[in-house]
Amino acid sequence: MAKKAPAGDPVQDAPQVTAPKHAAAGLPAVAQTVKVAGAQMGARRATLTLLKVNQKNGFDCPGCAWPEGDHRHTFEFCENGAKAVAEEATLRRVTPDFFAAHPVSDLARRSGYWLGQQGRITQPMYLADGADSYEEVPWERAFSIIADELTALDSPDEAVFYTSGRTSNEAAFLFQLFAREFGTNNLPDCSNMCHESSGSALTETLGVGKGSVLLEDLYRADLIIVAGQNPGTNHPRMLSALEKAKRGGARIVSVNPLAEAGTERFRNPQKASGLVGGGTALSDLHLPIRLGGDQALFRALGRLLIEADAVDHDFIAEHTHGFAEYEAAARATDWDETLAATGLTREDIDALYRMVTGAESVVVCWAMGLTQHKHAVATIREVVNFLLLGGNVGRPGAGVCPVRGHSNVQGDRTMGIFERPPAPFLDALRDEFGFEPPREHGLDVVRAIRALRDGSAKVFFAMGGNFVSASPDTDVTEAAMRRARLTVHVSTKLNRSHTVTGARALILPVLGRTERDRQSSGEQFVTVEDSMGMVHASHGSLPPASSHLLSEPAVVSRLARAVFGDGSRVPWADFEHDYDLIRDRIARVVPGFTDFNARVRRPGGFALPHGPRDSRTFPTATGKANFTAAPVEYPRVPEGRLLLQTLRSHDQYNTTIYGLDDRYRGIRGGRRVVLLHPDDAAAHGLADGAYTDLVSEWTDGTERRAEGFRVVHYPTPRGCAAAYYPETNVLVPLDHTADTSNTPASKSVVIRLEQPTPAHV
Numbered sequence: 001m002a003k004k005a006p007a008g009d010p011v012q013d014a015p016q017v018t019a020p021k022h023a024a025a026g027l028p029a030v031a032q033t034v035k036v037a038g039a040q041m042g043a044r045r046a047t048l049t050l051l052k053v054n055q056k057n058g059f060d061c062p063g064c065a066w067p068e069g070d071h072r073h074t075f076e077f078c079e080n081g082a083k084a085v086a087e088e089a090t091l092r093r094v095t096p097d098f099f100a101a102h103p104v105s106d107l108a109r110r111s112g113y114w115l116g117q118q119g120r121i122t123q124p125m126y127l128a129d130g131a132d133s134y135e136e137v138p139w140e141r142a143f144s145i146i147a148d149e150l151t152a153l154d155s156p157d158e159a160v161f162y163t164s165g166r167t168s169n170e171a172a173f174l175f176q177l178f179a180r181e182f183g184t185n186n187l188p189d190c191s192n193m194c195h196e197s198s199g200s201a202l203t204e205t206l207g208v209g210k211g212s213v214l215l216e217d218l219y220r221a222d223l224i225i226v227a228g229q230n231p232g233t234n235h236p237r238m239l240s241a242l243e244k245a246k247r248g249g250a251r252i253v254s255v256n257p258l259a260e261a262g263t264e265r266f267r268n269p270q271k272a273s274g275l276v277g278g279g280t281a282l283s284d285l286h287l288p289i290r291l292g293g294d295q296a297l298f299r300a301l302g303r304l305l306i307e308a309d310a311v312d313h314d315f316i317a318e319h320t321h322g323f324a325e326y327e328a329a330a331r332a333t334d335w336d337e338t339l340a341a342t343g344l345t346r347e348d349i350d351a352l353y354r355m356v357t358g359a360e361s362v363v364v365c366w367a368m369g370l371t372q373h374k375h376a377v378a379t380i381r382e383v384v385n386f387l388l389l390g391g392n393v394g395r396p397g398a399g400v401c402p403v404r405g406h407s408n409v410q411g412d413r414t415m416g417i418f419e420r421p422p423a424p425f426l427d428a429l430r431d432e433f434g435f436e437p438p439r440e441h442g443l444d445v446v447r448a449i450r451a452l453r454d455g456s457a458k459v460f461f462a463m464g465g466n467f468v469s470a471s472p473d474t475d476v477t478e479a480a481m482r483r484a485r486l487t488v489h490v491s492t493k494l495n496r497s498h499t500v501t502g503a504r505a506l507i508l509p510v511l512g513r514t515e516r517d518r519q520s521s522g523e524q525f526v527t528v529e530d531s532m533g534m535v536h537a538s539h540g541s542l543p544p545a546s547s548h549l550l551s552e553p554a555v556v557s558r559l560a561r562a563v564f565g566d567g568s569r570v571p572w573a574d575f576e577h578d579y580d581l582i583r584d585r586i587a588r589v590v591p592g593f594t595d596f597n598a599r600v601r602r603p604g605g606f607a608l609p610h611g612p613r614d615s616r617t618f619p620t621a622t623g624k625a626n627f628t629a630a631p632v633e634y635p636r637v638p639e640g641r642l643l644l645q646t647l648r649s650h651d652q653y654n655t656t657i658y659g660l661d662d663r664y665r666g667i668r669g670g671r672r673v674v675l676l677h678p679d680d681a682a683a684h685g686l687a688d689g690a691y692t693d694l695v696s697e698w699t700d701g702t703e704r705r706a707e708g709f710r711v712v713h714y715p716t717p718r719g720c721a722a723a724y725y726p727e728t729n730v731l732v733p734l735d736h737t738a739d740t741s742n743t744p745a746s747k748s749v750v751i752r753l754e755q756p757t758p759a760h761v
C-alpha cells in the first residue's frame with residue numbers, strides 16, 4: 001500500500017533545521033502573531049478582532065479548550081490562538097468561480113495547506129453524481145438532496161453523523177437530537193480520536209469522564225506533573241497558569257520523550273519581563289520517557305509510595321474501592337521491567353518520587369501522549385491510582401487534569417454527541433420531546449470507517465472537521481469515503497474531505513465563532529464548555545464572511561424540517577429563530593444546566609457540578625473511587641524497528657496547516673521530517689539531512705509507506721521517532737486502537753526505515 005504526498009503543491013517542502021529552542025513565547029511569538037494575523041486580515045481588522053478574543057463580552061477563542069482566568073488581559077490570547085482566529089477571520093474567499101476553475105480532480109492533488117489557504121467558503125456547493133466540479137446550489141435544494149438520500153436508506157443506522165469539537169453547545173444539542181429523532185446513535189466525533197481514553201478511564205474509576213480541577217487548583221498545587229502534552233504549542237495559555245502556579249510555590253515535572261520548549265521556560269508575552277528578560281523556568285524535572293512507558297512509571301511510583309507507607313489511609317478507607325488488589329500488583333512491580341518500559345533510570349524515578357512525597361497536593365495534566373496508545377485507558381487508570389494513593393482527588397490543589405483539545409469538544413459530549421449515550425440521557429430526551437430515541441449503541445470513528453468500507457453505511461454527514469485527514473489509515477479511509485452514496489460537510493474552510501467524496505457531495509458553509517449571528521428574534525450568541533467544566537457565552541462580532549452563510553443551529557433546524565416535514569413534535573423552526581429556546585430544552589435535559597439562560601448571561605458563566613471534585617461523591621458502579629490493577633503494558637518493538645509517534649508542529653491546528661515552521665523544534669520550511677535519536681539514525685546509516693521512507697508494519701502482515709522524509713537528529717529516547725500528523729496518518733493501521741476506548745494508537749506505530757523509492761530520489 002504505497003502512498004504519495006499529494007502532488008501539484010506549489011509549496012516546496014524543503015525543511016531547514018537548527019537546534020531546538022529551550023523557551024517558549026516571548027517577542028518572537030508576538031512578532032509571529034502580528035505577521036500571521038496581518039497577512040490574513042490586514043492590520044486594522046487584526047487588531048480589532050484580536051481585542052475580542054476571550055473577553056467577557058467577546059467570542060471564545062476557536063483554538064484550544066484551556067479555560068480563561070478571572071483577570072483577563074486586553075489581549076487575552078496567544079500566538080496560536082491568534083492563528084486560529086486569523087484562519088477564520090481571513091479576508092480570502094472561496095467562491096463558486098473558484099470551484100469552476102478548480103475541478104475536484106485538481107483539488108484532490110493539492111496539499112491540505114494549500115486548500116486551507118484559499119479562504120472562507122461563501123456558498124453551498126453540490127457535486128453531482130459523475131461530475132468533476134462543485135456547483136453552486138440553493139440551500140433548500142441542498143437540504144432536499146440530503147433528505148432524499150436519508151429517507152431512501154433501508155435503516156437509519158446506514159447514516160453516520162460526525163462532529164468536530166468546535167461545534168457550539170446549541171448546535172451540538174440540535175445535531176444529536178436530529179440524529180436520534182431520525183433513529184440512530186451513529187454519532188462519532190473527534191473525541192473518539194482524542195480524549196476518549198481519558199473519558200473511559202475516568203468514568204470507570206471516578207464516575208465522571210472529565211477533569212476534576214479548576215484553574216485555582218493549579219495555582220494552589222504543590223506539584224504539577226505534565227505528562228504527554230506539549231502546552232507551549234497546543235495550549236499556550238496554560239503556560240501562564242503554570243507560571244502563576246510556580247510563583248505560588250508549585251514544582252513542575254514534565255514527562256515526555258521530547259524536552260518541549262514550552263515546558264522548559266516561558267517568556268510571558270503579557271508582561272514586559274517576559275518580552276525582554278529570560279522568562280520563567282517552568283519544569284523542575286524532565287523525565288525523557290519512552291513512548292508508552294507512562295503506565296509503568298506511575299505503577300512504580302505507586303510501589304514506592306506503598307512501600308514507604310506514604311499513602312492517605314483515611315481517604316483510601318473512606319472513599320475508595322479495590323485497594324488491596326492494587327496494592328498487591330504494585331508491590332509486585334518488577335524494576336527491570338519498569339526501567340525497560342520507561343527508558344528512565346532508577347535515579348530519575350527516585351527524583352520524581354521525592355518530589356511527590358514532599359508535596360501536599362498533586363495535579364496530573366495530560367493530553368495525547370497518554371491517550372493514543374494501545375494501553376491508553378490502563379495508563380490513565382494508573383494515573384488515577386497514583387493520585388488516589390495520596391488522596392489527591394476532591395480537595396483544593398489536587399486532581400486529574402486531562403487537557404482537552406478542540407475549544408468545545410467537552411461541551412459537545414455533555415450535549416449528547418456520543419455513540420454510546422447513557423440510558424438516563426435518552427430517557428430525558430424522550431420525556432422532553434416525546435419520541436423514543438434508539439437505544440442500540442452507534443458507530444465511533446473507527447467503526448464508522450469500517451461500516452463505510454463494507455458498504456453498511458451509505459450517507460456520511462460531518463458537522464465540521466476534516467474526517468479523511470484526521471482519521472487513521474488514510475488510504476483505507478479515503479476508499480471507504482468514496483463508497484458512500486452521499487457525503488456532506490458543514491464547513492468554514494476547504495479541506496481534503498471535500499475532495500474525497502461519495503457519489504454525490506455537498507459543502508454547506510457556515511458562520512464561525514468570530515461572526516455576528518442574526519436570526520429573526522435578533523442577535524444570537526452560543527455557549528461552550530472548557531476543559532475544566534466552565535460554561536460561558538461566545539458572541540461573534542465580525543460581519544459574516546458571506547451573506548449566504550447559515551449558522552450551524554440553522555443548518556440542523558432546516559435539515560430536520562426537510563427530513564421530517566410536518567411529522568415531528570420537535571419545534572425545529574423555533575430553534576433556528578431563537579437560541580434561548582434551545583437552551584431552555586438543554587436546561588431540562590442535561591444535568592447541571594438548570595436556569596441555563598440566566599446563568600450563562602452572567603459574566604464568566606458558571607461551573608458544571610462535578611461530584612468527585614465538589615464533595616468526593618463518586619458515581620461509579622461501586623459508589624467509590626476505584627483502584628484498578630491491570631497488568632503493566634508497554635509497546636514491544638521488534639529488532640531493527642522503531643516506535644513512531646505522530647504529533648503536531650507549532651504551525652498547525654490539527655489538519656489545518658498555518659505554515660511550514662516548527663519554531664521551537666528548530667524546523668523551518670517543511671513538514672516531511674522524521675525526528676530520530678542520532679544513534680538510531682546511525683544504525684540505519686542515515687546522516688542528518690538524509691531522506692528515508694517510513695514503512696509501518698502491522699500484525700496482520702500488511703505494510704504502509706510514507707515516502708521521502710528528511711532525517712533530523714533530535715534529542716529523543718532511543719527507539720522513539722516522531723513525525724507530523726496528518727502526513728503520517730497513512731501509516732496508522734485502522735485496527736491499531738486503544739483497548740476499551742477504541743482510540744487510534746497514533747503515538748505508537750511500529751515502523752522501519754527504508755531507502756526512498758526511486759520516485760523520490
Ligand SMILES: Nc1nc2c(c(=O)[nH]1)N[C@H]1C(S)=C(S)[C@@H](COP(=O)(O)OP(=O)(O)OC[C@H]3O[C@@H](n4cnc5c(=O)[nH]c(N)nc54)[C@H](O)[C@@H]3O)O[C@H]1N2
Nearest residue numbers: 080228229230234255291292367368369405647648653654
Ligand atoms: N496550536 C494548536 N493547538 C491545538 C491543536 C493544534 O493542532 N494546534 N490541537 C488541539 C487538539 S484537538 C488537541 S487534542 C490538543 C493536543 O495537544 P497535545 O497532546 O499536546 O498534542 P501533540 O502534538 O499530539 O503532542 C503530544 C505530546 O505528547 C508527547 N508524547 C507522545 N507520546 C508520549 C508518551 O508515550 N508518553 C509521554 N509522557 N509523552 C508522549 C509528545 O512528545 C508531545 O509533546 O491540542 C489542541 N490545541
Ligand SMILES: Nc1nc2c(c(=O)[nH]1)N[C@H]1C(S)=C(S)[C@@H](COP(=O)(O)OP(=O)(O)OC[C@H]3O[C@@H](n4cnc5c(=O)[nH]c(N)nc54)[C@H](O)[C@@H]3O)O[C@H]1N2
Nearest residue numbers: 164194464465466470490491492493495646654655725746
Ligand atoms: N495521526 C494522528 N491523527 C490524529 C491525531 C494525532 O495526534 N495523530 N489527533 C487526533 C485528534 S486529537 C483530533 S481532535 C482529530 C481532529 O479531527 P477534526 O476535528 O475532524 O479535524 P480538524 O483539522 O480540527 O478540522 C478542521 C476543519 O474544520 C472546519 N471548521 C473549522 N471551524 C469550523 C466551524 O466553526 N464550523 C464548522 N462547521 N467547521 C469548521 C474547517 O473546514 C477545517 O478544515 O484528529 C485526530 N487525528
Ligand SMILES: [Mo]
Nearest residue numbers: 194195405406
Ligand atoms: Mo483532539
